[in-house]
Amino acid sequence: MKALCWYGKYDVRVEQVPDPKLINPRDAIIRVTATAICGSDLHLYDNVIPTMQAGDILGHEFMGEVVEVGSAVSNLKAGDRVIVPFTIACGRCFFCSRKLWSLCDNSNPNAGMAEKLYGYSGSGLFGYSHLYGGYAGGQAEYVRVPYADVGPFKVPEGLSDEQVLFLTDILPTGYMAAENANIQPGDTVAVWGCGPVGQFAIQSAWWFGAGRVIAIDHYPHRLELASRFGKAETINFSEEDVAERLKEMTGGIGPDACIDAVGMEAHGTAPDAIYDRIKQTMMLTMDRLHVLRQAINCCRKGGTVSVPGVYGGYLDKMPFGGAFAKGLKFAMGQTHVHRYLPTLLEKIQGNGHPGFDPTYIISHRFRLEDAPEAYKLFGGQQNECTKVVLTP
Amino acid sequence: MLLIDAIERAILAAHRLHNRDEQQEQELPKGCAHHQLNVIGEKTMKTDSITADWENRVAERERARSRPAAVSMKGIQPKKPCRSRKNVGVAERIASIAVGTALGFAGRQKGNMGGLLLALMGAGLLYRGAAGHCLCYDALGISTAKHNDNTAIPAKQGVKVEKTLTINRPASELYEFWRDITHLPQVFKHLKSVEVQDGNASHWVAAGPANMNVEWDAEILNDHEKNLIAWRSLPGGDIDTAGSIRFQPTKNDRGTEVTVSMKYNPPGGQVTDYLASWFGGGLGSKLVDDLRNFKSLMEAGEIPSTQGQPRGPS
Numbered sequence: 001m002k003a004l005c006w007y008g009k010y011d012v013r014v015e016q017v018p019d020p021k022l023i024n025p026r027d028a029i030i031r032v033t034a035t036a037i038c039g040s041d042l043h044l045y046d047n048v049i050p051t052m053q054a055g056d057i058l059g060h061e062f063m064g065e066v067v068e069v070g071s072a073v074s075n076l077k078a079g080d081r082v083i084v085p086f087t088i089a090c091g092r093c094f095f096c097s098r099k100l101w102s103l104c105d106n107s108n109p110n111a112g113m114a115e116k117l118y119g120y121s122g123s124g125l126f127g128y129s130h131l132y133g134g135y136a137g138g139q140a141e142y143v144r145v146p147y148a149d150v151g152p153f154k155v156p157e158g159l160s161d162e163q164v165l166f167l168t169d170i171l172p173t174g175y176m177a178a179e180n181a182n183i184q185p186g187d188t189v190a191v192w193g194c195g196p197v198g199q200f201a202i203q204s205a206w207w208f209g210a211g212r213v214i215a216i217d218h219y220p221h222r223l224e225l226a227s228r229f230g231k232a233e234t235i236n237f238s239e240e241d242v243a244e245r246l247k248e249m250t251g252g253i254g255p256d257a258c259i260d261a262v263g264m265e266a267h268g269t270a271p272d273a274i275y276d277r278i279k280q281t282m283m284l285t286m287d288r289l290h291v292l293r294q295a296i297n298c299c300r301k302g303g304t305v306s307v308p309g310v311y312g313g314y315l316d317k318m319p320f321g322g323a324f325a326k327g328l329k330f331a332m333g334q335t336h337v338h339r340y341l342p343t344l345l346e347k348i349q350g351n352g353h354p355g356f357d358p359t360y361i362i363s364h365r366f367r368l369e370d371a372p373e374a375y376k377l378f379g380g381q382q383n384e385c386t387k388v389v390l391t392p
Numbered sequence: 393m394l395l396i397d398a399i400e401r402a403i404l405a406a407h408r409l410h411n412r413d414e415q416q417e418q419e420l421p422k423g424c425a426h427h428q429l430n431v432i433g434e435k436t437m438k439t440d441s442i443t444a445d446w447e448n449r450v451a452e453r454e455r456a457r458s459r460p461a462a463v464s465m466k467g468i469q470p471k472k473p474c475r476s477r478k479n480v481g482v483a484e485r486i487a488s489i490a491v492g493t494a495l496g497f498a499g500r501q502k503g504n505m506g507g508l509l510l511a512l513m514g515a516g517l518l519y520r521g522a523a524g525h526c527l528c529y530d531a532l533g534i535s536t537a538k539h540n541d542n543t544a545i546p547a548k549q550g551v552k553v554e555k556t557l558t559i560n561r562p563a564s565e566l567y568e569f570w571r572d573i574t575h576l577p578q579v580f581k582h583l584k585s586v587e588v589q590d591g592n593a594s595h596w597v598a599a600g601p602a603n604m605n606v607e608w609d610a611e612i613l614n615d616h617e618k619n620l621i622a623w624r625s626l627p628g629g630d631i632d633t634a635g636s637i638r639f640q641p642t643k644n645d646r647g648t649e650v651t652v653s654m655k656y657n658p659p660g661g662q663v664t665d666y667l668a669s670w671f672g673g674g675l676g677s678k679l680v681d682d683l684r685n686f687k688s689l690m691e692a693g694e695i696p697s698t699q700g701q702p703r704g705p706s
Contacts, residue, residue: 003704005703005704007704018702021700057703092560092692106696109698112677
């Protein structure tokens with residue numbers, strides 16, 4: 001089959017590889033019908049995530065049709081159309097039984113590696129480094145899905161691939177970011193980063209009862225999406241001082257909740273952002289946390305900082321004193337995708353009302369064999385290129 | 393890693409040689425110095441067992457029942473060990489000679505006072521290796537020269553690890569899996585096979601360094617009310633090992649706390665394990681990986697794996 005393989009910084013190639021086979025009794029093989037490039041795939045493309053190996057198959061947002069199931073999978077059969085959560089969960093450990101799916105105890109074959117770095121290991125993820133299990137991803141014609149009796153979620157008839165594809169990661173991720181932000185009715189929510197997760201966090205903030213949503217970015221097109229589809233007020237950080245502007249907009253109080261939908265590769269021209277960039281270039285740090293620092297700084301006293309953006313290592317110059325002095329609450333982590341699927345599917349279906357249409361973030365569509373070009377475009381032209389969908 | 397493999401292989405071979413020598417020595421008449429030293433070794437072991445005291449008492453009772461009086465402690469007056477006796481095992485002697493020679497050469501190269509000191513240390517190690525006698529071991533009452541047929545691993549030797557993991561299943565289920573020791577190669581990745589022989593005895597085969605098999609016989613010492621299993625290897629195998637596993641239901645309804653305690657004499661002693669730990673190996677991290685396999689198998693019904701999945705040409 002064809003699959004998109006990682007070979008290093010800015011080097012991804014479509015290669016001919018063997019078809020996947022069932023390995024464990026709870027596996028299924030899925031024929032991929034649609035897959036997307038995630039903003040977090042760009043961290044791999046930029047080679048800032050450790051433990052990648054040449055030849056690794058990428059892709060953690062994918063859906064398709066079941067072609068084969070293992071002996072222990074009874075709820076799926078060949079022909080079923082499913083979306084697959086990017087977090088791999090066994091469904092039976094302490095964490096899964098508490099719906100903390102992305103913290104599954106059993107799905108990471110390289111848990112020992114993650115334990116050395118982080119103390120304990122999170123769940124395995126598709127196509128996202130060996131630290132997260134080294135599973136082959138879904139930017140391919142076929143993919144093996146472990147614990148298929150737990151993860152894959154059947155798609156009701158009448159919905160297109162593009163309507164449901166983002167249920168695999170970014171829509172639940174934006175939703176969990178808003179849930180983590182502890183939004184009370186009427187609250188002001190500031191969202192850093194107007195990529196797909198930021199867009200969906202903005203939308204979700206309204207669902208949780210926000211009174212005001214403020215979107216922060218420097219790409220005019222992304223800010224426009226936030227304004228047009230997300231009904232958010234906007235701040236362009238290349239034109240305005242974010243901290244001052246947020247203070248002004250909130251009558252000097254600051255936003256009640258701040259969402260960092262950017263993560264470890266923040267852009268910025270402030271001295272701390274330049275400092276981070278130099279350190280990252282010299283391989284002295286994995287993370288550039290300009291946005292996180294700013295979110296902590298801008299958040300109102302007693303407010304909540306929610307972090308859906310990915311971080312990888314030890315954070316330098318983290319203003320923890322400020323966070324402590326202001327009594328902030330933090331919530332973060334990989335998304336417990338399984339938990340949100342029924343709710344979000346209902347939002348998309350609408351149940352008599354006009355449903356939520358997440359396809360507005362799609363800017364480009366490519367064939368799988370042109371994926372390297374798509375990565376180049378997505379990595380280089382973030383203003384116009386907001387989301388790429390690939391079809392094998 | 394090749395170097396480590398080669399060293400481990402040499403040491404393993406030495407260890408086998410050592411076991412053969414020992415079997416011949418064991419044919420010596422009782423009452424000679426060798427035999428009495430053995431008994432002293434046993435006494436020390438009792439204060440430094442890897443299992444808890446009460447487990448030990450149960451095990452000891454069983455031993456006393458099944459063994460002839462000659463092995464019992466009663467009636468034997470320990471004598472002061474004589475100074476000229478060998479107290480360094482074959483593997484250690486080889487290592488001593490190797491390091492001693494290297495230090496001697498290094499000392500000569502330096503050619504100053506520091507060099508002289510190195511050369512002297514080298515000479516000391518060479519003596520230790522050639523004569524098989526170590527003054528420090530004498531002072532500490534340690535001997536690595538003898539295999540004690542009453543203890544799998546003598547006191548103050550070997551590597552001991554203990555790891556605990558909570559498994560979200562009832563204790564009885566975990567115990568049942570473990571009690572059929574032929575299941576163990578499923579979770580202990582280095583084990584190739586475990587065969588039950590008669591009664592409590594079994595034969596174990598594991599993958600050793602450089603594609604060599606490591607084999608030993610073992611017996612179950614203790615099997616207590618579905619919450620504890622203890623075992624030890626029998627003399628004459630490639631490796632000396634002893635261990636126990638305990639299954640303790642958690643108080644907060646999270647399943648069972650499983651604690652594995654293991655002690656073994658790796659070929660080459662503590663030094664090998666320490667070296668292995670530099671390369672991410674060592675018994676401790678292997679045991680955690682194996683326990684995690686056990687947890688996954690019991691909770692999720694399978695051990696997560698990516699073996700055999702496709703990847704791009706490299």
